[in-house]
Amino acid sequence: MKVAWFHKFGGPEVLVYEEAPRPAPRAGEALVRVRAVGINHVDLDHRAGTSRIPLTFPHILGREFAGEVAGLNGEAAGFKEGDRVWVTCRLPCRKCELCLAGRDNLCLQEGYFGLDIPGGYAEYVTVPIANLNSLPSQVSFEDAAASQIAFGTAWHVLVNRGFLQAGQTVLIQAAGSGIGSAALQVAQLAGATLFATASSDQKLARAKALGAHHVINYSKENFAERVMALTGGRGVDVVMEHIGGEVFTRSLQCLARGGIIVTVGAHAGEVVQFDIIPFFRRELRLAGSKNASVLELRKVMGLVAEGKLKPVIHKSFPLAQAAEAHRVVDSRDIFGKVVLLT
Ligand SMILES: [Zn+2]
Incomplete structure (x- = not known):
């Protein structure tokens, strides 16, 4: 062979x-x-x-x-x-x-x-x-x-680890990646309002076409300030973060009180520092996420078969x-x- x-x-x-x-x-x-x-x-x-x-x-x-x-x-x-x-x-x-x-x-x-x-x-x-x-x-x-890994991982991050619910707001980092474009669809299916970042306007246009309500070019503007401005200073309920480094630290600044950040990758930096004081005062939560259960993999592949998720x-x-x-x-x-x- x-x-x-x-x-x-x-x-x-x-x-x-x-x-x-x-x-x-x-x-x-x-x-x-x-x-x-x-x-x-x-x-x-x-x-x-x-x-x-x-x-x-x-x-x-x-x-x-x-x-x-x-x-x-x-x-x-x-x-x-x-x-x-x-x-x-x-x-x-x-x-x-x-x-x-x-x-x-x-x-x-x-x-x-x-x-x-x-x-x-x-x-x-x-x-x-x-x-x-x-x-x-x-x-x-x-x-x-x-489909399997992108949608399975996105489902596990948002639904299982991030407890994303209809009516909530979610920030999806690097929406142009395989997992990012999958997360946009899962978050939309969950009934959330979607904020997406990407490195180019072209990728942001694609993210919009996939359902993102608000898009931010992180190579041109400070995404944390932009998220706070777009949400009237409230922040988002859930952040999907898979970049690491400074993106992780600044993602914490995007969270609403009681919000949750789910980390699932760290190509831009594996060791980060963050300020613990606002973290506990705002009752923020941090969750790791790894792949998806077999049941979740089968669930997302079922949704692909139904045409509700499209790679x-x-x-x-x-x-x-x-x-x-x-x-x-x-x-x-x-x-x-x-x-x-x-
Ligand atoms: Zn086992």
């Missing part, structure tokens, strides 16, 4: 398109013919070695993918060869206290495709049968591969051009997801 993998850490050029043996499903596994795989920023971190997680080489990335069942080794109620499927991106143990509490996104023995086991940057992947989910015919493989795809590339696709994601000059088609 063809695969795009890397033999050492480095820039996009280390991703090479080569021939590899087709894997065989072990007991309880299915073989999936991958048709589309979504690129996540974490893929770039793993490729560059900056995620500080040791990998075995050659390494196959690809956390979220969709395709067809090409083989089954075991009982697979409801699935047969040729069926269209999307594959749950994680392998929760289903036994630890967090899995049993329905918080399997925090599983103590989690494993991810493209990190702990080979991912979807390949024509074929073996997956546990329990990870198969039926993909309705109206959802393209491309859309399916761009924004910046561009799709053939798998052979994985290195070029990584360059595009790295440039950050994108709106939405980048997908590889196999």
Whole structure:
């Protein structure tokens, strides 16, 4: 089979398109013919070695993918060869206290495709049968591969960790990113008033088209001052923050009394300082957020199938051009997801 993998850490050029043996499903596994795989920023971190997680080489990335069942080794109620499927991106143990509490996104023995086991940057992947989910015919493989993590993460951030409710106000940082454009749609579905930031007027126009009521160009104006001006000095109820560094600190200044900031990324700075006094006096809250539970992933994919959530795809590339696709994601000059088609 063809695969795009890397033999050492480095820039996009280390991703090479080569021939590899087709894997065989072990007991309880299915073989999936991958048709589309979504690129996540974490893929770039793993490729560059900056995620500080040791990998075995050659390494196959690809956390979220969709395709067809090409083989089954075991009982697979409801699935047969040729069926269209999307594959749950994680392998929760289903036994630890967090899995049993329905918080399997925090599983103590989690494993991810493209990190702990080979991912979807390949024509074929073996997956546990329990990870198969039926993909309705109206959802393209491309859309399916761009939906699970962006919408699942956005749902977990806003609904589960941020307790976002109809009638509330929410600030979504970097609305042009894959998770940002997904969060706009989830927040709109939740019935909130949306404030969005982005680095260019072009991205803000796209954010408006996706439902943002107020848009702020953070490269031109102080977004915290702007949010306070737009809300008459009140601030917003919820902030989705996934930039880190100074953006995190200034995001705290956007919160209404009793508001909650949910942090889900830190590419611009992992260690921050903030003033504790206004934090407790205003009864602010800070919540971390990580991925989404399997139930949430299935919920958002159901909403994609119903047409209530629609992934924004910046561009799709053939798998052979994985290195070029990584360059595009790295440039950050994108709106939405980048997908590889196999
Ligand atoms: Zn577990």
